[in-house]
Amino acid sequence: MIDTELINKAKKKSGLIEQIDAAWREFVNRLRENTFSIPFKGEYSCMIKDSDMFVEGYSGLLLIDKLYYNHKTYFLKKPIKYYPFKIYGVYGERGSFTNFVTDPEIGFHYLGLSDKGHSICTGDIQYLNPESLGLLKETALKIIRAFRVINLESLGTVILPESYLNLKNIFSNKDEDAKHKFEKLLGQNLIEEII
Numbered sequence: 001m002i003d004t005e006l007i008n009k010a011k012k013k014s015g016l017i018e019q020i021d022a023a024w025r026e027f028v029n030r031l032r033e034n035t036f037s038i039p040f041k042g043e044y045s046c047m048i049k050d051s052d053m054f055v056e057g058y059s060g061l062l063l064i065d066k067l068y069y070n071h072k073t074y075f076l077k078k079p080i081k082y083y084p085f086k087i088y089g090v091y092g093e094r095g096s097f098t099n100f101v102t103d104p105e106i107g108f109h110y111l112g113l114s115d116k117g118h119s120i121c122t123g124d125i126q127y128l129n130p131e132s133l134g135l136l137k138e139t140a141l142k143i144i145r146a147f148r149v150i151n152l153e154s155l156g157t158v159i160l161p162e163s164y165l166n167l168k169n170i171f172s173n174k175d176e177d178a179k180h181k182f183e184k185l186l187g188q189n190l191i192e193e194i195i
Contacts, residue, residue: 037095040132051093054101057130057140058087062106062147067191069152069182074191076150080164082106087120087140089130097130100143108150108171109143110157121156122146152178166190 038053045056062085067074086103100120110118125146130136150171155178160168170184185191 035093037093039089039091039095039097042133044133052098053091053095054088055091055133055136056086057089057100057136058144059084060144061085062144064107064148064150066149066194067152067185068149069178073149073194074185075194076167077190077192078164078167080106080160080167082161085144087143089136089140100140105159106161107147108155108158109147110159112157118157118159123154152182 039055045059047054060083062082063079064081065076065079067076082104085106088101088103090098090101092098100122101117102120105118109121109123111121112118120143122143123146125139125142127139127142128135130139155171158168158171160171162168166188167190170181170188170190173181176184
């Protein structure tokens with residue numbers, strides 16, 4: 001009863017105030033849509049591309065010097081080295097983790113090309129969702145160690161610099177199976193078995 005009495009006594013809202021209120025709400029919503037949520041606190045290197053934040057988890061040497069095939073491990077006679085190699089955790093606008101990428105893209109552990117480049121295939125790497133810089137760096141170290149070994153029986157997208165053309169041609173050939181690739185590597189004296 002009191003509510004209906006108060007409503008009847010209330011004055012009609014000003015049209016000008018309604019317009020100001022609507023404009024303010026629209027302004028706040030636009031700000032919210034264009035604001036990044038930072039994934040975690042602290043000092044770290046990052047960059048923003050399109051609508052994603054790339055947080056650096058590793059910066060150092062990329063070394064690819066081993067090949068695994070048929071339950072045996074081999075050394076590459078000419079290891080693949082690159083410095084500085086960076087691994088980034090990619091976080092969306094709201095600060096949620098999406099995937100890992102590298103700069104530059106070199107190696108054997110990549111998924112197919114998307115509009116944002118190649119994501120890293122983490123395969124058997126066990127990791128927690130990197131919700132802190134410590135977890136991100138820990139996972140990036142696991143990834144850089146995994147990058148060191150080429151699993152001939154489980155190649156991802158192969159991306160190698162032109163200076164490693166022999167390896168690039170062998171590994172990138174989608175018409176040949178692992179056995180033929182292995183035989184070519186042996187025949188061209190590019191690998192040796194670890195004893």
